[in-house]
Every structure is written in structure tokens, then in C-alpha cells.
Amino acid sequence: MESEAVTTPFGRRPMSLALLLKQRRGEAIAAGTTRNKWKLFRSVCEARAGLSVTDRALTVLDALLSFYPEDELSSEKGLVVFPSNTQLSLRARGMAAATLRRHLAVLVEAGLISRKDSPNGKRYVRRxxxxxxxxxxGFSLAPLLARASEIEAMAARLAADRQMLRAMKERLTICRRDIAKLLAAAVEEAVPGEWERISSLFHxxxxxxxxxxxxxxxxxxxxxxxxxxxxxxxTLESHEKVQMASTNESRFERHIQNSNPESLSESEPGLETGQEARPDDQPSAELKNNGQGRREDGGQGLQAVPRTHAGRLKSFPLGKVLQACPDIIDYGSGGAIGSWRDLMAAAVTVRAMLRVSPPAYEEACSVMGPENAATVMACILQRGGCINSAGGYLRDLTRRAGRGEFALGPMLMALLRAKDTPIGMAS
Incomplete structure (x- = not known):
């Protein structure tokens, strides 16, 4: 639909180049373009913020659409409606004439309708x-049909943004609740920590x-x-592990009576490639035989204590982790790392810096354990120049760890070899 005529405003309303451009854009409708007028009107309502129209202006547009006899807006049919001011006011919920003119001007300025004024400024039809x-x-609905695809895309984008914002607000509400209740639990249970500083930062x-x-x-x-x-x-999980370790040690002292304390293996874990129990797990009661081939417990033997956390990765001494991954020390409190708690806190800072999402890191902590997840973050930081996506790499390692296909030993050994550092980890 293309017209060579230019419709200039009646009366004192001036003509402008912007008005001419909007008229031309409204006339440039592809052949065969149709839209259900009420579905298109719903899209206009959803995209209202992007179109810069008010809710009262949409009421007037609703009234104008009601004067179009068909449900389908079509480029093959006339798109001009010509209601009188009285009828238009009635269908616009009794809107006053001056208010009606103001909102009609808003619709024209937004490029949703255009005026087609008669020689005397009246609205009528010649048959x-x-x-x-x-x-x-009267008023042409051609601009509305010409911009149908644009309006629908804008409505879909704004609807997606609203949904994303709503989901983000829900996450924020849950996070606020979790922090408040976790802080209360930490204070109630007298868990060591800088809870006053964290509470101040939270508020x-x-x-x-x-x-x-x-x-x-x-x-x-x-x-x-x-x-x-x-x-x-x-912090709470680390405190719980310390409590469990103390309980386990006291249990061993009660149940294992060995006349030769050096007979139990006390060596540090080595860089092994298989999945093993962690160092803080309960060790099996293995006794060495004496030189005459008999056990020192009088031949009765000891009942082996079953291991826990058998599916977790094997941990390594903190000193070896820092030797292989010295870059993470700069992110410790005061530029130093003296405990596993310091390493885990530094790993959280590194996670945010490398743009690893909190859910990905939480999953790694759940599958590998907090200490091992912090060790993996230290390794990722050390190899930062070789990894394009730290978050994707961590998720892949987490999946492999869950299947029992990943161990920390080879990763730390590779970093130590890259630094030409002697490897003296005891097995």
C-alpha cells in the first residue's frame, strides 16, 4: 500500500518533516500483512513503556479499534476509521473532548495512528x-499495522525482562532470609567468626x-x-567438620589400644590419581606385624573402622596446595593464607573475580567438599591464562568428580612440574 498524496493537518496544526516521515512509514505495509486487532492491541499494551504512551492514550486507541468493522487489520482493506467526537468519547469511557484531543495527539506522536484530514477538518466517508x-x-490505523512486527518483538522483550526481574527479586528475597537465619544460628550456636562485621555488611x-x-x-x-x-x-560447615573430627579422634582413643603408637600410618597423603577417602576420614585400623610374624595385639586383631566420604576427592596438605598455586595467596586476608578457612575465603573472592556463578561453586563444594573446591579454584586461578571460561571448566570438573573420573593429584603435580619445583609429597 503506497500513496503519492501527503495529508497535511487541518487548521492551525503545523506540518513537519517528522510528521511526513511517520506518514510514509505508516503507508509502507508489505502486501498481505494482516493482524488480529485485539491481539495487536494487547502487544501494544505490553510494550507501552517502550512506545512512550500512557494508559489513557491506550483507552483512546481501544475505542478507535472498536470502530474498525473487521477483527483482522489488513493492508488490502481501508484502515481509516471516522467516528464523530461524541461517539469516540462514549467508547472512550466518557472522556472529555479536550482530554480526547490530547491523547489522540499522543498516539499520533508515538507513530501508532495518523490523521487523514478532510478539506473542512470533519471526519466522514464518501461511498x-x-x-x-x-x-x-478520519484516523488511519495503517501505522499500527505497519509496525506490528516491531511492536510484537518489543512486547516479547519487555515481557522477558519483567520475568527475569521477578525471578531476580525472588532470589534476593530468599538470599536475605537465608543470611538472616544463618547469622542467627551462628550466634546462637556460638560458632567462631566475624559475625558482627558480616551483619553490618549485610544491613x-x-x-x-x-x-x-x-x-x-x-x-x-x-x-x-x-x-x-x-x-x-x-564457615559453618568448616566448624562442623572440626567438631566431627574431634569426636572421631576421641572415639579412636577409646576403641583402639595399641602398645606401639608408631605402628599406625601417620604420613601425609601423596599425589595419587585415584579417588580416596579424605585425610580427616576415619582411618582403618591397620597394625604392622612384629618381626616374629605375630600381631602385637596378641593375635586377636583389630576391627577395621569403615571409611566415610569414600566418594569424595582426596585432599592434600595446605602447604603443598599453596606451593603449587601461589597466586591465590594474594587474595587471602592481609595477603596471607594460614589455614583452610583462609583458603576457602580467598577462593570465594577468586570465584567472583573469575565470574564463576555462585550455584556452580556451591555444586562443586557439595560434590568435592569445600576444601577441595577451594583447591580447584586456586588451580584455575594459577592456570588462568589457559582457561577461557572458568565457570564452565569448574562445572566440567564437578561432573567428572561426581562420576569418579577426576582427582586433584595430577592437576597439582602438573602445576608443580610447571614451576620446576621438587615434588616431595609422602605417600
């Missing part, structure tokens, strides 16, 4: 002898949550809150 429309003057972040949340201002705050939650969880 031919067969009763068909020969010429109509400071809550004060920064904007009233009008958007996809631009909400993600940074959410990421910091998730980091705080992960740090609290790691």
Missing part, C-alpha cells in the same frame, strides 16, 4: 454507487536495594549477598 467506501477521512547492602529495582541496579547487590551467604555456609 460509491455499490455502497463501498470510495474515500474516508549496609540491604540499605542499598533500590525501591525501583531494574535489571541494571539489582544484579550487583544480589551477587554480593550471595557471596556473603556462601561465606557463612562455608
Amino acid at each position: 460509491d454507487r455499490a455502497g463501498g467506501i470510495d474515500e474516508a477521512y 549496609a547492602l540491604l540499605q542499598r536495594i533500590p525501591k525501583a529495582a531494574t535489571l541494571d541496579n539489582l544484579p550487583p547487590i544480589l551477587e554480593k549477598l550471595e557471596t556473603i551467604r556462601l561465606n557463612i555456609i562455608n
Whole structure:
């Protein structure tokens, strides 16, 4: 549909190049283009923010569409409606004439309708002898049909953004609840930690949550809150492991009576490639035979204690981890790492720096254990120049660890060899 005529405004309304351009764009409709007018109107409502129209202007557009006799807007048919001001006001919920004119101007400015003024400024139709429309003057819906694809795409994008923002707000609410209850539990159980500082940081972040949340201002705050939650969880889990280790040691002292304390293997774990129990697991009760071939327990033997966490990766001494991955020391508190807790805290900082998502790191901690997950993050940092996506690499290692196909030994050994450092890990 292409017209050579230019419709200039009636009365005192001036003509402009922008108005001419909007008229031409409204007339450039591809042949065969059709849309259900009410579905298209719904898309306009969903894309209202992007089209810069008000809800009152949409009420007027709704009224104009009701004067179009067909449900399908078609480029093959006339798209001009010509209601009188009285009828248009009634269908616009009794809107006053001055308000009606103002919102009609908004629709024209937004490029959703165009005016087709008659010589005297009135809206009417001239019919031919067969009763068909020969010429109509009023408001053309052609711009609305011409921009149908653009409006539908804009509506879909804005709907997706709203859904993403809603999901992000839900995550924020859950994260706030988790942090508040975990802090209360830590204080109640008297777990060692800098809970006052963490609580102050938490409340400071809550004060920064904007009233009008958007996809631009909400993600940074959410990421910091998730980091705080992960740090609290790691601290609580580390405390629980220390408690369990103390319980296990006291249990062994009660049940294992050995006259030769050096007969038990006390050596540090070596760089082995298979899946083993971690060093803090319960060791099996293995006794050496004496030189005469009899056991020192009088031949009765000891009942072996079954291992726990058999599916976890084997851990290595903190000193060897730092020897293989010295770069992570710079991210420790005060530029030093003196314990596994310091390493796990530094790993959380490195995770955020390498853009590894909190869910990916939490899954790694669940599958490998917090200490081993921190060790893997230290290795990823050390090999940063060779890894394109740290998050994808960590997820792959987590899946392999879950299947029993990954061990820390070869990774640490490779880093030690790359540094030409002697490997003296005891087996």
C-alpha cells in the first residue's frame, strides 16, 4: 500500500518533516500483512513503556479499534476509521473532548495512528454507487499495522525482562532470609567468626536495594549477598567438620589400644590419581606385624573402622596446595593464607573475580567438599591464562568428580612440574 498524496493537518496544526516521515512509514505495509486487532492491541499494551504512551492514550486507541468493522487489520482493506467526537468519547469511557484531543495527539506522536484530514477538518466517508467506501477521512490505523512486527518483538522483550526481574527479586528475597537465619544460628550456636562485621555488611547492602529495582541496579547487590551467604555456609560447615573430627579422634582413643603408637600410618597423603577417602576420614585400623610374624595385639586383631566420604576427592596438605598455586595467596586476608578457612575465603573472592556463578561453586563444594573446591579454584586461578571460561571448566570438573573420573593429584603435580619445583609429597 503506497500513496503519492501527503495529508497535511487541518487548521492551525503545523506540518513537519517528522510528521511526513511517520506518514510514509505508516503507508509502507508489505502486501498481505494482516493482524488480529485485539491481539495487536494487547502487544501494544505490553510494550507501552517502550512506545512512550500512557494508559489513557491506550483507552483512546481501544475505542478507535472498536470502530474498525473487521477483527483482522489488513493492508488490502481501508484502515481509516471516522467516528464523530461524541461517539469516540462514549467508547472512550466518557472522556472529555479536550482530554480526547490530547491523547489522540499522543498516539499520533508515538507513530501508532495518523490523521487523514478532510478539506473542512470533519471526519466522514464518501461511498460509491455499490455502497463501498470510495474515500474516508478520519484516523488511519495503517501505522499500527505497519509496525506490528516491531511492536510484537518489543512486547516479547519487555515481557522477558519483567520475568527475569521477578525471578531476580525472588532470589534476593530468599538470599536475605537465608543470611538472616544463618547469622542467627551462628550466634546462637556460638560458632567462631566475624559475625558482627558480616551483619553490618549485610544491613549496609540491604540499605542499598533500590525501591525501583531494574535489571541494571539489582544484579550487583544480589551477587554480593550471595557471596556473603556462601561465606557463612562455608564457615559453618568448616566448624562442623572440626567438631566431627574431634569426636572421631576421641572415639579412636577409646576403641583402639595399641602398645606401639608408631605402628599406625601417620604420613601425609601423596599425589595419587585415584579417588580416596579424605585425610580427616576415619582411618582403618591397620597394625604392622612384629618381626616374629605375630600381631602385637596378641593375635586377636583389630576391627577395621569403615571409611566415610569414600566418594569424595582426596585432599592434600595446605602447604603443598599453596606451593603449587601461589597466586591465590594474594587474595587471602592481609595477603596471607594460614589455614583452610583462609583458603576457602580467598577462593570465594577468586570465584567472583573469575565470574564463576555462585550455584556452580556451591555444586562443586557439595560434590568435592569445600576444601577441595577451594583447591580447584586456586588451580584455575594459577592456570588462568589457559582457561577461557572458568565457570564452565569448574562445572566440567564437578561432573567428572561426581562420576569418579577426576582427582586433584595430577592437576597439582602438573602445576608443580610447571614451576620446576621438587615434588616431595609422602605417600
